Amino acid sequence: MKILKLPKEKLDFFASVVQQFGEVHAPVEQDGKYVFQRLSRWSEARLDYDRTILPPKKYTLPPRETLFQYRAGQGYLPSTEGLDKRIVLMGVHACDVYGLNLLDQVFSGRYDDPPYQTRRKNMAIIGIDCRPDGSCFCRSMRADFVDRGFDLFFYDIGDYYLTLVGTALGDDMVLATGPLFEKASPEDIDEYKRRSSSKRQAFQLEVEIRDLPEIFEMEYQSGIWDELGEKCLSCGSCSMVCPTCYCHDVADDAQLGSRDGGRNRSWDSCLFAAHAAVAGGENFRNSRASRIKLRYYHKHRGFVAEYGRPGCVGCGRCIAACPVEIHIGDVIAKLRGIQNAPSR
Amino acid sequence: MLQVDKIPSYQPVLTQNPYQPHMARIVRIYKMVEDNYLFTLRFLDDRLAAGFRHQPGQFLMLSVPGAGEAPISISSSPSRPGVLELCVRRMGRVTNALYRMQTNDVVGIRGPYGNGFPIQDIIGHDLLFVAGGLGMAPLRSLVWYALDNRDKFNRVTLMFGSKSPADMLFREELVSLVDRTDMTCLLTVDRDPTGSWKNHVGLLPKLFDSAQIDPARTYAAVCGPPVVYRFVLQRLLDLGFPKDRILMSLERRMKCGVGKCGHCNVGYKYTCINGPIFTYWDAINLPEMI
Numbered sequence: 001m002k003i004l005k006l007p008k009e010k011l012d013f014f015a016s017v018v019q020q021f022g023e024v025h026a027p028v029e030q031d032g033k034y035v036f037q038r039l040s041r042w043s044e045a046r047l048d049y050d051r052t053i054l055p056p057k058k059y060t061l062p063p064r065e066t067l068f069q070y071r072a073g074q075g076y077l078p079s080t081e082g083l084d085k086r087i088v089l090m091g092v093h094a095c096d097v098y099g100l101n102l103l104d105q106v107f108s109g110r111y112d113d114p115p116y117q118t119r120r121k122n123m124a125i126i127g128i129d130c131r132p133d134g135s136c137f138c139r140s141m142r143a144d145f146v147d148r149g150f151d152l153f154f155y156d157i158g159d160y161y162l163t164l165v166g167t168a169l170g171d172d173m174v175l176a177t178g179p180l181f182e183k184a185s186p187e188d189i190d191e192y193k194r195r196s197s198s199k200r201q202a203f204q205l206e207v208e209i210r211d212l213p214e215i216f217e218m219e220y221q222s223g224i225w226d227e228l229g230e231k232c233l234s235c236g237s238c239s240m241v242c243p244t245c246y247c248h249d250v251a252d253d254a255q256l257g258s259r260d261g262g263r264n265r266s267w268d269s270c271l272f273a274a275h276a277a278v279a280g281g282e283n284f285r286n287s288r289a290s291r292i293k294l295r296y297y298h299k300h301r302g303f304v305a306e307y308g309r310p311g312c313v314g315c316g317r318c319i320a321a322c323p324v325e326i327h328i329g330d331v332i333a334k335l336r337g338i339q340n341a342p343s344r
Numbered sequence: 345m346l347q348v349d350k351i352p353s354y355q356p357v358l359t360q361n362p363y364q365p366h367m368a369r370i371v372r373i374y375k376m377v378e379d380n381y382l383f384t385l386r387f388l389d390d391r392l393a394a395g396f397r398h399q400p401g402q403f404l405m406l407s408v409p410g411a412g413e414a415p416i417s418i419s420s421s422p423s424r425p426g427v428l429e430l431c432v433r434r435m436g437r438v439t440n441a442l443y444r445m446q447t448n449d450v451v452g453i454r455g456p457y458g459n460g461f462p463i464q465d466i467i468g469h470d471l472l473f474v475a476g477g478l479g480m481a482p483l484r485s486l487v488w489y490a491l492d493n494r495d496k497f498n499r500v501t502l503m504f505g506s507k508s509p510a511d512m513l514f515r516e517e518l519v520s521l522v523d524r525t526d527m528t529c530l531l532t533v534d535r536d537p538t539g540s541w542k543n544h545v546g547l548l549p550k551l552f553d554s555a556q557i558d559p560a561r562t563y564a565a566v567c568g569p570p571v572v573y574r575f576v577l578q579r580l581l582d583l584g585f586p587k588d589r590i591l592m593s594l595e596r597r598m599k600c601g602v603g604k605c606g607h608c609n610v611g612y613k614y615t616c617i618n619g620p621i622f623t624y625w626d627a628i629n630l631p632e633m634i
Contacts, residue, residue: 270609
């Protein structure tokens with residue numbers, strides 16, 4: 001991998017150059033929280049943010065999108081609106097890149113998902129490293145570093161960003177800026193290593209994932225799920241903010257007086273009451289307990305079986321978003337039979 | 345230095361869209377039983393009509409313009425290509441809209457989806473079909489596949505139960521199978537208000553008394569409402585069936601059919617791509633399955 005460095009004071013110049021590769025989006029402060037959005041000027045960008053409310057999946061799997069337009073006599077015409085928009089998303093944390101990498105697997109495989117894949121290919125990712133806060137457990141989820149899924153990745157080494165060039169597109173961005181990037185020296189690498197191990201020490205929250213799928217199997221009938229079901233409001237907030245939640249609904253809306261209309265998909269959550277309800281009234285997951293259990297089971301058992309790792313990147317958003325303070329660290333500690341969870 | 349205007353353009357190519365419905369014409373609506381019609385469809389595109397291939401036990405996503413999409417199992421056998429037969433119960437938004445359509449109206453189809461029955465495994469074995477009510481819909485594709493390829497299977501036994509003769513799906517064709525000498529077709533009804541029913545009267549599991557089954561060389565395909573699973577599965581286990589030779593077809597809510605939308609999750613598998621055909625062993629290991 002090509003490794004360079006960028007002087008920090010040149011970052012705004014770099015951002016102005018990469019505009020030629022697409023709309024530049026980055027974390028921006030909004031009411032004390034952060035959101036990814038289009039920059040109107042570089043000074044809005046806040047690269048020292050903790051976490052954005054929504055992960056980058058909102059770009060590849062928008063909260064609502066039109067898949068087809070139905071026209072009598074023509075059938076279902078694929079909607080391509082907005083698919084060709086080029087975006088450069090700057091300031092993405094490793095956990096969120098990891099989240100996208102996992103979604104890439106879900107939306108490919110035996111069946112492609114053209115809208116997702118097209119948006120993903122049209123989005124450049126420029127990652128940036130970060131310091132964990134009390135809700136971060138990406139290290140436990142092995143998502144504190146990524147080796148792919150980004151075009152460039154910036155690591156803070158003092159006066160410079162050590163820059164990993166991940167793709168040909170990333171390399172083109174570097175070349176487009178002219179002589180902005182410099183060769184990284186052995187001292188720069190040493191500084192990177194020093195900061196990397198200091199970051200390792202900074203995690204306050206730890207979740208042990210080894211043998212967790214087996215624990216889930218053993219505790220499937222546990223009363224813990226009923227307790228959680230009593231507490232959970234089934235609001236779906238954790239799903240909406242989760243970088244790896246991808247459940248969606250597909251529904252047609254017909255224009256009044258005709259069958260013409262659109263087929264739209266929108267975010268859904270396995271916590272919503274009707275998620276597993278079929279026509280005729282049968283609901284395979286009627287209780288809140290069964291639904292929150294499925295969410296945990298799918299992420300920490302199902303993903304492991306299907307993709308070899310949990311469907312969680314430890315970003316901490318579900319902890320921040322839950323209105324009744326359901327905390328994944330507590331849930332897993334309880335399942336493991338640890339009374340006073342040392343993780344907090 | 346590379347000039348910005350010479351940066352290669354990264355224009356992705358749209359891959360083949362698995363969500364694309366292909367239009368098909370309703371060529372026949374056969375009113376088998378009230379609210380359980382058999383719809384025969386043919387793709388408008390002749391090449392699609394001739395080229396569409398499915399495995400017995402697979403399903404497709406049916407689009408009714410303006411109403412939406414729903415998963416429907418394919419009731420016809422791939423050994424009889426050209427048209428697709430769907431046994432559809434009037435149930436929800438999409439099926440109600442379908443029931444308002446007429447012959448020659450156009451619907452959308454995509455698929456086929458799901459694993460289907462493991463044909464390679466079951467060829468050369470005895471087959472036992474056990475169905476109750478609408479459970480005949482997904483099994484019928486395999487029944488006719490087996491009869492159209494009769495030389496590839498040993499003994500074939502079919503057990504089917506309905507509430508009454510008037511409620512029996514595919515009644516005429518199943519009654520005509522009773523006389524066939526190359527298979528055993530056992531039909532039963534819970535009650536016979538007509539008094540003219542010539543087959544069995546009684547509950548489905550009672551048919552086991554009239555059948556000769558060798559669990560050592562038989563695959564069982566079971567489908568029906570929960571009550572069928574409750575009694576039939578136990579009966580099969582009592583007979584000594586290995587748990588992975590009992591095949592079941594499941595239904596779940598589905599929005600995509602291709603493992604993306606998350607709705608048909610059972611335990612940690614998706615009914616759409618890991619199923620809809622599961623073994624009883626899968627069912628034991630996947631909570632909430634039956």
